[in-house]
Each structure stands twice: as C-alpha cells, then as structure tokens.
Amino acid sequence: MKRSEVAPGDSVHPGDPVIVDRYTTAARINHWITATSLVLLALSGLALFHPSLFFLTGLFGGGSTTRMIHPWIGVVLFFGFLGLFLRFWKLNLWERTDNVWLGRLRDVLTGHDENLPEVGKYNAGQKLVFWSMSLLIIVMITSGVVIWEQYFSEYFTIEQKRIAILIHAISAIVAICVWIVHVYAAIWVRGTISAMTRGRVTGGWAWRHHRRWLKELVTGRP
C-alpha cells in the first residue's frame, strides 16, 4: 500500500485559482518560533565565532549578554524544532522516488519540473534539509551544553570542552549553510513562502511541485 502524503489540516478548495491548505496556524507559529531562534542563534554565535563579526554582539546588548542569551535561545530552538519534528517526520521519511529526484538534480536546478517524478508533500531536497537540521540541532544542543560555562562547567573536562566547541562551531557552520539552502529554495520557487505565512498555496504550485500530494488531496486516495 502506498503511504498517504496528506497531513492533518491539508485540504483543497476548488476555485480560480485552486487554493490548497498546506500548514495549520499552529504549525506556522511553531515554524516561525523555530526560524526566529535559529536566526538569532546564528547571529549571536557568529559574533563570537570571528573577531570581524564581534560587532553583532551589539544586537544583543553587548558581549556578556550575547554570551549569556545564546544558549537560552538554543533551548528555545531545541523545543521549537522538536515540535516541527513531531509534526513533519513521517512525511519526510525517505522513498525510492527521492533517489530518482536527486539523480535529476540538474533538472531541479534548471527548473525543469516536468522531468521529475511526481512528488508527495516533500521533495528529496526538503527531506534532506529536514534530516540534516534534525541531526545538526541534536549535535548543537549536546555540544552547546558541554560548553555552557555558566551552568555546566563543572561537569566536563577541559579536553571534552575543547572537542565540544570545535564540533559546535563546525555543526553551526553546516547548519547555517543548510539554512541558506532552505531559505533560498523558498525564495527561488515562487509561491512557496505563502505556505508558511498564510498557510496556503495555489493549486498550480501544488500541481507543479507536489503533484502526488495534490492528487491525493483531490481524490482522497494515496
């Protein structure tokens, strides 16, 4: 049996154009809390990452407050992402067609969607962003706690802290790169951003990029 690509709240409204509900209000609030905390974390983290970016501490009220607030925003991010994870993990499970999609990355990048297999709620690129972020956030919260001087300094050796901060810095860089891919994809594929702002997309968007999802919504059959 083919799996269902439809999440609770997804529905289609015939009209001109067709409107498709993609994210519930709760999912969108959850997303934006997570997104805001990720951006604030990247800014406050980068401020300490390189001297040329130390001026970014000005956004947070100086060096000490940046140092103090960054890990707490990390905690917000962790729980925010946990919410997203629980909402989205199932439809992000890898399928065989995802390999086909990835194999045609050239068509993806040149916008030849007609050459790609029909995609469910998420394409392979979105799934990769999802899983790499899941992994990176686990790595960052774990390493972040080890280097959280104010509360956890007694529990780890200096050698452990050295390893943790190296891992934290590298995983943060990778996460920022993944974030760039994520944001760029949302901008490049026009019509995407309304999914997270108003919760809906046009039928044409769904037809072009997530046809299997749209078809299931219309027919009620996976």
Next chain:
Amino acid sequence: MFPPVPNPTTQATPPKFGEQDLMRRSASTVTPPAKRQTGVAKLIDVSKCIGCKACQVACLEWNDLREEVGVNVGVYENPHDLTPNTWTLMRYTEYDNPESGNLEWLIRKDGCMHCEDPGCLKACPAPGAIVQYSNGIVDFVKANCIGCGYCVKGCPFNIPRISKVDQKAYKCTLCSDRVAVGQGPACQKACPTQAIVFGTKDDMKKWADKRVADLKSRGYKNAGLYDPPGVGGTHVMYVLQHADKPQLYAGLANNPTISPIVELWKGLTKYAGLAAIGAFAAFGLLHHIVSGPNRVSDEDERSAKRLAQGQSQ
C-alpha cells in the same frame, strides 16, 4: 642571595608600560611596538620552597581577594584548586624517589605561566579581554571579558577560572600593576626563602643556571629549568630538582603546547567556515541571476483546476 627588588619610592611614579606596549590583544590585530620592553620573568625555585604559603597570602592581600573558608580533607592544598579568587596555589606532592630511597616533598606554586605564546589569548573571542605586553606579561582585562570560558579551553596549564559571581575570567596578573611601577610581584616580595625571585628574563635564566649547578652538585643530576619551548617559553619559570619529569610536580605538563584541537578550532575552522557560508550565499545569488525564478505557469494553474473540478463534479 639574589639582590631583592628595592622598596618603592613614596613619590607617584608613571607606569612603565601600558596600552602602547601591547604585543597581542585578543580578537584584535595590533602592530607590535617598534621598541620592546625588556622581558621580565618570575623564577620559582621549587627546591627552596618550604610550603609556607606566604606567597598565597600575599596574593590575596595585594589583589584584595577573599577565599571562602573551605573543608579540610587531610591534604595541604588549601583551597583544593585554583579559584576565581585564588590565583596562585601551593600544590604538594610526596615523591618516593626510587633512586635515592628518599621521600621528597615537592611543593609547586601553581598559577599562570605567562606564556610567550598564550593559548588563552588566542582562544578569546572578546576584543581586548586578554592582552600581552611586550615585557611578556599576559593580563586579563575585566571590562572587556564576556565570561565565555574560551580561555579555559585555550590554556595548556588549566589556569583561568570563571567567577560564579560576576562571570568574568580571573588568573594571576604577574602583578602587572606592581611591575608597572618597578616593583616585583607580591608573592615574590613575601617569600621568606627567596624561592621566588623576579627580574628580567635573562637575569632569571642566569640565576637559574646557578641554582641548577648547585642542585647538580648535591646529587640532583636531572635538575633543570622549566621554560617550556612548546609555548614559546614562559615568563614564570621553575627550577625543578627533576626537570626530566615535570609531571611529578602535581601534574605539571611535560611538554605543554596549545592543544591541536584549539588550533584547529581557532585556525582552519574560522576560515573554512566563513568561506563555506560565503560560497553557499554566492551560489544562491548566482543561481538566481542565471536561471531566474521558478514560477508557477498559467498552465499549472489550469491543470490544477481541471484536476480539482474533475473530481468535484
């Protein structure tokens, strides 16, 4: 006897070094001054130390620090470790020397070594929170410290401590305030046996040579000076009876260097990291310029409409 540093005048004296003498400044680029100050050093002769802790008291006294009353667990170390208030600590080791059959009491005055190549400074992300003067003194500047604890990870000697009270880093200053007006450090001044002497680094090395020769003549054939080259030498040096085994002295590092993990974190990771972020952003920009936006066509909308209507009829 080593000629002691003379007592100060009662006249106000301008400081002998300051901002203009910085060799290094954390998270900043400075042009080192054309004229370097003479390198200073504190020489701690472990073989002369009687473990009286006068230096520890003098340090608290001069720097106006108070240590909490602790708990006696049956050892001489008091407190049990360096703390944000205890910048120097006598560490006691009982060594059963297998060669001589003697029980030796090795007492090492622990504290910042004032490395020529300071790992703390290289790790610090806050501009000017750690500075190195051209005479070799490595000093923490409280006003600029953000309390991140990176210096703790950078230091090969496990020296800096972050205060739980004000979240700032603390360690021995080599009494930079006293040295600036021609005085020796408070610990040196208080030491009753001249186990601590202070002067130019060259003089200290010469004095150490004499001490080492003396120790060798008394049968300590491995006596020597501890001035570890892995950190470019230090401005606090030890005369050790067993210089071949620094580890004996409460775990003094045999060959300290800045950890390779710290070098990797502060070196390659920074450049590669910023380059990667730049490359991803540039790729996005270029891709958008070259291939333009991926727009939904009217045909897509019509297809969706046909699909939706076909089903609702």
